[in-house]
Amino acid sequence: MTHLKSRERNCCYREKSSWTFDLTGTSLRRFLLRLSGLSMARVLSLFRPQPVLALVSRYKPATCKMSMDSRARDVFAAAVEAVQPDAVVRQSVERKDDSVLISGRRFTLKHNLHLVGFGKAVLGMAAEVERMMGDHLVDGVISVPHGMQQTLRQHGKSHLLPKENSKIQVMEGAKHNLPDEDALRAAEQIKQLAKGLTEKDLLLVLISGGGSALLPAPLPPILLQEKLDVTRRLAAAGATIQELNTVRRALSVLKGGGLAKYAHPAQVVALILSDVIGDPLDLIASGPTVRSQVWPEEILSILERHKLLSCIPASVKDVLQKLSRKEKAEESDASGRVLNVVIGSNGTALERARLRARDLDLHPVVLSPGVCGDVRSVSRLYGLLTRFACSPGEPPAEVAAEVLRLGPDVGVQSWDLCRTMQELGERRAGGSGTTCLLAGGEPTVELTGKGRGGRNQELALRVGLEWSGLELPPNGPVFLSGGTDGQDGPTEAAGAIADAGLCAEAQAQGLDVHEFLSNNDSYTFFSRLSGGKRLLVPGLTCTNVMDVHVLLFPSTSNNNKG
Ligand SMILES: Nc1ncnc2c1ncn2[C@@H]1O[C@H](COP(=O)(O)OP(=O)(O)OP(=O)(O)O)[C@@H](O)[C@H]1O
Numbered sequence: 001m002t003h004l005k006s007r008e009r010n011c012c013y014r015e016k017s018s019w020t021f022d023l024t025g026t027s028l029r030r031f032l033l034r035l036s037g038l039s040m041a042r043v044l045s046l047f048r049p050q051p052v053l054a055l056v057s058r059y060k061p062a063t064c065k066m067s068m069d070s071r072a073r074d075v076f077a078a079a080v081e082a083v084q085p086d087a088v089v090r091q092s093v094e095r096k097d098d099s100v101l102i103s104g105r106r107f108t109l110k111h112n113l114h115l116v117g118f119g120k121a122v123l124g125m126a127a128e129v130e131r132m133m134g135d136h137l138v139d140g141v142i143s144v145p146h147g148m149q150q151t152l153r154q155h156g157k158s159h160l161l162p163k164e165n166s167k168i169q170v171m172e173g174a175k176h177n178l179p180d181e182d183a184l185r186a187a188e189q190i191k192q193l194a195k196g197l198t199e200k201d202l203l204l205v206l207i208s209g210g211g212s213a214l215l216p217a218p219l220p221p222i223l224l225q226e227k228l229d230v231t232r233r234l235a236a237a238g239a240t241i242q243e244l245n246t247v248r249r250a251l252s253v254l255k256g257g258g259l260a261k262y263a264h265p266a267q268v269v270a271l272i273l274s275d276v277i278g279d280p281l282d283l284i285a286s287g288p289t290v291r292s293q294v295w296p297e298e299i300l301s302i303l304e305r306h307k308l309l310s311c312i313p314a315s316v317k318d319v320l321q322k323l324s325r326k327e328k329a330e331e332s333d334a335s336g337r338v339l340n341v342v343i344g345s346n347g348t349a350l351e352r353a354r355l356r357a358r359d360l361d362l363h364p365v366v367l368s369p370g371v372c373g374d375v376r377s378v379s380r381l382y383g384l385l386t387r388f389a390c391s392p393g394e395p396p397a398e399v400a401a402e403v404l405r406l407g408p409d410v411g412v413q414s415w416d417l418c419r420t421m422q423e424l425g426e427r428r429a430g431g432s433g434t435t436c437l438l439a440g441g442e443p444t445v446e447l448t449g450k451g452r453g454g455r456n457q458e459l460a461l462r463v464g465l466e467w468s469g470l471e472l473p474p475n476g477p478v479f480l481s482g483g484t485d486g487q488d489g490p491t492e493a494a495g496a497i498a499d500a501g502l503c504a505e506a507q508a509q510g511l512d513v514h515e516f517l518s519n520n521d522s523y524t525f526f527s528r529l530s531g532g533k534r535l536l537v538p539g540l541t542c543t544n545v546m547d548v549h550v551l552l553f554p555s556t557s558n559n560n561k562g
């Protein structure tokens with residue numbers, strides 16, 4: 001590897017880190033040939049459809065010096081690859097002769113398997129289930145985002161599509177992540193499939209983020225439009241996903257355990273790719289396989305908190321009144337025949353990112369998979385941790401105190417903050433090389449402007465701003481924030497990368513960081529800055545476990561070595 005020219009090296013890594021390159025291209029083959037000394041035949045055999053990063057990661061670039069930016073991108077790509085829909089199914093479902101093992105339980109297959117699914121990642125999950133189960137799969141219906149199949153084909157991800165003549169009916173709907181008539185029809189089909197099952201049947205339910213919008217079934221007499229209005233107003237008023245899905249559950253036929261009830265007496269196994277902090281089963285896609293008690297008072301208090309009580313439709317009030325009357329009467333024993341299994345989460349992504357960081361000769365430190373709160377507080381946290389990790393001299397005591405004070409605002413426990421600061425402190429004192437701080441979660445942005453952006457790009461920009469006044473090593477730090485679904489808000493980017501020179505570079509190019517921030521225009525900012533080189537654009541990833549943050553700190557004792 002050492003004999004590769006530096007331009008060629010950079011080119012290889014740029015391609016690898018953005019993991020969208022064309023595998024039929026020649027540059028990666030050349031790279032592998034030179035790097036590994038493998039025969040041409042062996043290298044060509046590696047170019048079968050398989051996860052790109054897994055392929056490249058076998059060839060650890062031991063002596064090659066990647067830029068900080070490339071390493072951050074590479075670690076993010078590894079995080080996303082760990083939660084690819086087909087991979088998470090393969091890792092959690094084991095087919096053994098005529099049975100299937102899931103989470104330590106064995107289920108007998110007798111051409112009795114049925115499948116339903118809803119969410120942004122279930123297409124690839126369903127395709128994998130069909131491949132594994134063969135003839136035992138009798139039928140299936142999945143509800144996926146509008147345009148998903150076409151997009152997968154265009155992105156060369158046909159392996160995530162069910163085969164031709166598949167037994168699975170794919171229904172697309174919920175344009176812009178909002179329930180619509182198409183999604184309503186899909187929900188009805190799913191309900192009918194579940195309703196027809198007997199005790200001999202096994203129903204696999206595939207669930208991932210975006211599932212709530214893809215499985216709308218309002219309780220009569222509520223109309224779809226009325227339910228949509230309520231959830232839309234709640235979201236616009238800043239309701240949390242917990243509040244939003246608590247309300248959705250109460251107003252829905254299938255959410256909050258409704259689907260499992262319809263499938264009774266069949267055995268139900270739900271495979272869940274979590275996109276909610278803490279992986280709460282009853283909230284992910286509003287928990288269609290998790291029986292939950294509805295307390296009308298709770299719903300009313302959520303609506304009151306967001307000043308929406310006066311504008312809820314009569315049909316919603318009607319349903320809430322009826323619920324309070326027959327609250328207990330409706331309990332069913334369906335839950336005894338239901339197994340809910342989380343098969344992938346932000347934690348899964350962070351764990352793979354940690355391993356990849358090690359491969360890249362970084363020293364990984366995992367902060368938490370539960371970072372939330374306003375991006376201003378989160379960027380403040382990362383600014384403080386940067387001072388703690390790499391400002392010259394001993395970190396002032398007030399930095400640690402402020403980090404701990406911020407904990408509740410950003411959803412991170414004191415224990416995790418202390419452990420992280422201890423590790424960063426030890427690295428400061430003795431470690432050489434680069435530290436890789438990893439975190440995940442879903443911060444929020446208070447939208448006040450009319451620009452284009454997303455929470456990841458806004459967070460990266462704010463971290464760059466935090467760093468602008470600090471005295472930092474010349475070769476770092478670098479911060480990457482990216483949405484694992486490949487889309488940050490309504491933009492083509494998944495996120496962006498910041499470094500300590502970001503603000504100065506912006507100023508030199510006539511871009512006013514504060515102006516872009518106050519207009520929530522982070523995408524326009526990063527697109528204009530240096531030809532968009534700091535944007536993270538992996539394209540559609542077909543998965544979703546919230547966001548991943550990668551913060552690289554160069555060693556303070558070794559500033560010039562990176
Ligand atoms: N101009 C903007 N600048 C910053 N953030 C924005 C902007 N526009 C939208 N957002 C944020 O983007 C988020 C919506 O993004 P997105 O469509 O990726 O949904 P999501 O929350 O990731 O949904 P899911 O979990 O289903 O993927 C909201 O948190 C919203 O505040």
Ligand SMILES: O=C(O)[C@H](O)CO
Pocket residue numbers: 208209210211212213241245275276283284285286
């Ligand atoms: O679909 C939903 O409800 C959200 O993505 C959370 O799971």
